Structure formats: C-alpha cells, structure tokens
Amino acid sequence: MNNSETMMVGVQAGAVSFVDEGVEKVLDIFQQKAAANTVVLTTFTHGRGLAGRQMPGVKFPDHGSMESDEANFYGGNYATPHPEYYKDTIIKVPHAPDLGKFDVLEALAGPAKKRNMKVICGFEDQWRTEVPGVSECLEVDLMGRRANTLCLFNPNVRAFWRALVTDTVRSYDVDGIMLFNERNGPLLNALGASHFQAIEPGKVTCFCEFHVAEAKRLGIDVARAKEGYSKLAVYIRASLKGQRPSDGYYVGFERLLLEYPEIVAWDRLFDKGKHEVLNEVYAAAKAVRKETQVGFHIEHVNSFNPFFRATRDYAELAVKADFLKIVVYNNCGGERYANFIRNIGSTLFRDVPLEELMRMNNRLLNYSNEAALDQLATAGLSSDYVFREMQRAKAGVEGKCGVVAGIDVNIPTSEGSRKASPEDTYAATLAALKAGSDGIVLSRKYSEMMLGNIEGAGRALRETIKK
Numbered sequence: 001m002n003n004s005e006t007m008m009v010g011v012q013a014g015a016v017s018f019v020d021e022g023v024e025k026v027l028d029i030f031q032q033k034a035a036a037n038t039v040v041l042t043t044f045t046h047g048r049g050l051a052g053r054q055m056p057g058v059k060f061p062d063h064g065s066m067e068s069d070e071a072n073f074y075g076g077n078y079a080t081p082h083p084e085y086y087k088d089t090i091i092k093v094p095h096a097p098d099l100g101k102f103d104v105l106e107a108l109a110g111p112a113k114k115r116n117m118k119v120i121c122g123f124e125d126q127w128r129t130e131v132p133g134v135s136e137c138l139e140v141d142l143m144g145r146r147a148n149t150l151c152l153f154n155p156n157v158r159a160f161w162r163a164l165v166t167d168t169v170r171s172y173d174v175d176g177i178m179l180f181n182e183r184n185g186p187l188l189n190a191l192g193a194s195h196f197q198a199i200e201p202g203k204v205t206c207f208c209e210f211h212v213a214e215a216k217r218l219g220i221d222v223a224r225a226k227e228g229y230s231k232l233a234v235y236i237r238a239s240l241k242g243q244r245p246s247d248g249y250y251v252g253f254e255r256l257l258l259e260y261p262e263i264v265a266w267d268r269l270f271d272k273g274k275h276e277v278l279n280e281v282y283a284a285a286k287a288v289r290k291e292t293q294v295g296f297h298i299e300h301v302n303s304f305n306p307f308f309r310a311t312r313d314y315a316e317l318a319v320k321a322d323f324l325k326i327v328v329y330n331n332c333g334g335e336r337y338a339n340f341i342r343n344i345g346s347t348l349f350r351d352v353p354l355e356e357l358m359r360m361n362n363r364l365l366n367y368s369n370e371a372a373l374d375q376l377a378t379a380g381l382s383s384d385y386v387f388r389e390m391q392r393a394k395a396g397v398e399g400k401c402g403v404v405a406g407i408d409v410n411i412p413t414s415e416g417s418r419k420a421s422p423e424d425t426y427a428a429t430l431a432a433l434k435a436g437s438d439g440i441v442l443s444r445k446y447s448e449m450m451l452g453n454i455e456g457a458g459r460a461l462r463e464t465i466k467k
C-alpha cells in the first residue's frame with residue numbers, strides 16, 4: 001500500500017512559469033490539481049526540455065504566457081551562484097540571464113515551506129559551449145574533434161558538479177537535489193541504439209586526455225579501442241546502406257565485439273565516469289546536510305534497450321541515491337520506442353523484419369500487449385507498460401532506495417503521434433501507484449502541461465493514497 005506520509009508527489013517546473021503565472025498561483029495549482037507535496041524545480045540547465053516556456057512550434061497549454069521565449073531563452077543557474085564555491089573549476093556558470101535577476105530558489109523557498117511543500121532542485125547536464133570554461137572541458141570524438149558534451153573524467157567538470165551541489169544546498173533551504181544526465185556510452189551512441197539519437201558512428205566519445213589517462217590506469221588498450229570503434233563505424237555505415245556481411249548483420253556485429261573487447265571496455269568507461277559523478281554529487285549534498293534527499297533521473301532508453309538496461313543495474317544505483325526517478329513516459333513512449341526499433345533494425349538487427357524484431361524485444365523487456373509497430377506512435381505505450389517498468393524498478397532496488405515514477409504529462413510528440421489525455425495521465429499514475437512506486441513526478445515541465453492532465457494525476461493519487 002502506498003503511504004501518503006512518505007510518498008513524493010512532485011511536479012517538474014522551470015523558473016519561467018513562476019515569473020509568468022506567479023509563485024502562489026502555480027503552487028495552488030500543484031496542490032489543488034496534482035495533490036502535490038513537492039516541486040522539482042529546474043535550477044540548472046541550458047536545455048529546453050526542463051526549462052523555458054513551451055517548445056518552439058508546439059501548441060501552448062491552457063495556462064501561462066502564450067508568447068514563445070525562443071528569442072531570449074538561454075539557461076544557466078536559475079538561482080544565484082556564489083563564486084567562492086567554484087574556485088576549483090574553470091567552469092563559471094553565471095545566473096541565467098533570461099529572467100533578469102529572478103532567483104527561483106529565493107522566490108520559492110518561503111512560499112513552499114509555508115505550504116509544507118518540499119523543494120527538490122533539478123540539475124541537468126546540458127550546456128552551451130560559450131559558457132566560460134566549457135570549451136576547455138568538451139569531450140573529444142573518435143576523429144579528434146571536440147564534441148558539445150562535457151567529459152565526466154575532466155577534473156574541472158567533476159569539481160563543477162560538486163561545487164554546484166554544495167553551493168545550492170548550503171546557500172538555500174532546499175530539501176533535495178535531482179541530477180539529470182541522459183547521456184549514454186559510445187557503443188550505444190555509435191549504433192544509435194536509442195530513441196532520439198541519429199546514427200553517427202564517427203562521433204563517438206570520449207578520447208580526451210583525461211579519458212585516455214583513466215583507460216591506461218585500468219589497463220585498457222587505447223589504440224585498440226580506437227581501432228575497434230573505427231571498424232564499428234565502417235560496419236555501421238555499410239549496414240545502413242544495406243551491405244550485408246556474408247555471415248549476416250548480427251554476426252558481423254558480434255564478431256567485432258569478440259575481436260575488440262576494448263569496444264565494450266570503452267563503453268563501460270563512460271558508465272564508470274557517470275557513476276563516479278553520481279557518487280560525488282551524493283557525497284557533496286550529504287556533506288552539507290545529511291537529510292538532503294538525493295535523486296537521479298533514469299532516462300527513457302533504460303526501458304527500451306536490453307543492452308542499456310544491462311548497464312543500469314538498479315541495485316548498484318540504489319546505494320548512490322535516496323531515490324531514482326524512473327522515466328516511464330508512456331504517451332511519447334510509443335513514438336520513441338518505434339524510433340528505437342527502427343534504429344536497431346537498420347544495423348545489427350537488419351536481417352529481422354521490424355515487426356518481428358519489436359515482438360522479440362517486447363519479450364526481452366517484459367512488455368505485454370503493446371500496439372503493432374506501425375500503430376505504436378499513434379497508440380503510445382499502455383499504462384501496463386508503466387506498471388511493469390515500476391514493478392521492475394521496485395524489485396531492482398531491493399529496498400535500498402525509493403523509486404519514483406516519471407509520469408508523461410503532455411511531452412510533445414510529432415504530428416499524428418499520441419497526445420496525452422487526462423484519462424491517460426490518470427491511468428499511468430494509477431499504474432505506477434499499483435506497482436508500489438514511492439512517488440510520482442509529473443514530467444517534464446509545467447509550462448507544457450495541460451491543467452486537465454495534471455488533474456488526472458491528482459485524481460489517481462487521491463483515490464489511491466491512504467488517508
């Protein structure tokens with residue numbers, strides 16, 4: 001049974017919504033419509049997924065400003081950074097300029113406390129390359145070019161995340177933090193074995209000096225790793241053109257992995273870096289205040305890709321966090337899962353008809369009666385998908401941390417693809433609660449959510465949670 005005392009009921013929101021609609025009014029909506037007790041407040045990002053108004057080109061929801069902020073959205077730290085915390089890093093992120101001097105944590109702390117609502121700060125690993133110090137910390141790809149992502153083995157990057165957490169938790173009265181890092185290792189990136197990435201095998205990262213140094217320390221042969229990824233790139237480009245290896249597409253791929261175990265080793269290295277950052281973020285938050293709740297956002301590809309699932313061991317993640325927010329976005333999940341199947345079906349599984357490939361993948365993932373591939377984008381994934389994924393997470397963490405369901409509330413989809421209805425949100429929330437979730441977080445940002453959908457989640461919560 002779900003317990004209303006300990007359950008987190010959160011809504012993700014960016015600073016702009018509080019400026020546009022007023023702090024008290026937005027918190028009223030969160031409490032009244034969503035039955036929320038937590039605001040997951042995007043405090044740091046340069047991305048539009050978690051901050052800013054509705055995505056450019058997408059219809060506005062039924063609240064907030066109806067004017068696009070495309071021209072002045074920038075991102076950064078929506079609270080006020082205190083320079084003394086950032087002495088150990090060359091990365092200097094200023095206060096986000098898009099909303100003037102508005103400090104979202106200062107604005108929210110008092111009103112949230114008065115209502116007994118918790119504030120969890122969302123920090124997202126999304127950057128602009130012109131931010132001071134960033135260009136020197138960028139990853140290096142297979143061809144030696146700078147990428148636009150930051151290397152998690154670069155000491156300046158590590159120091160920045162620790163500093164941001166320490167600064168925020170010490171300077172403000174907040175209840176917790178949540179780190180959003182949706183990045184994957186080079187093997188998955190090379191294959192495009194995800195829902196959103198293009199297949200760009202030459203762009204795999206990272207081969208910067210810090211990455212290479214760590215590889216050498218672990219005894220991984222750097223030259224062999226590069227050679228392996230170069231051959232993988234040749235294989236992928238040929239597969240995309242339909243040039244079938246004489247033993248078939250899958251065997252061609254498997255043989256490369258056997259010949260170059262360094263391909264997998266380099267992929268694991270990325271995960272090692274990511275997990276070390278999680279450890280450091282956790283330690284930094286707890287060092288300021290032991291009660292600070294630390295959570296990690298677990299990205300969508302974790303539910304689609306069996307290989308990726310293998311790299312995200314819930315039991316291992318559970319000891320680094322107080323809670324994991326599991327993405328179980330079911331409406332946009334339809335088109336995303338279909339993209340994933342088409343991506344892997346264009347390379348290593350190219351010998352398998354796509355519909356068959358999806359059916360087999362469904363079995364591997366323990367999905368039940370989902371729509372056929374050509375209907376999937378229009379149908380979305382079912383609430384049963386939400387139930388199964390939350391049940392898996394709950395079992396996986398073995399009671400070592402909480403699991404919170406990331407519920408899809410109007411995450412934009414392509415034309416013709418599923419658009420969330422209040423009934424969908426109700427059913428998804430109910431499914432997550434039935435699976436034993438320790439909470440829910442309405443995602444991704446309030447500025448794209450319809451009020452009726454928020455209400456749908458609230459209805460499921462009020463019906464389920466023990467009074």
Ligand SMILES: [Zn+2]
Pocket residue numbers: 139140151152153154206207208209210211212
């Ligand atoms: Zn690197």
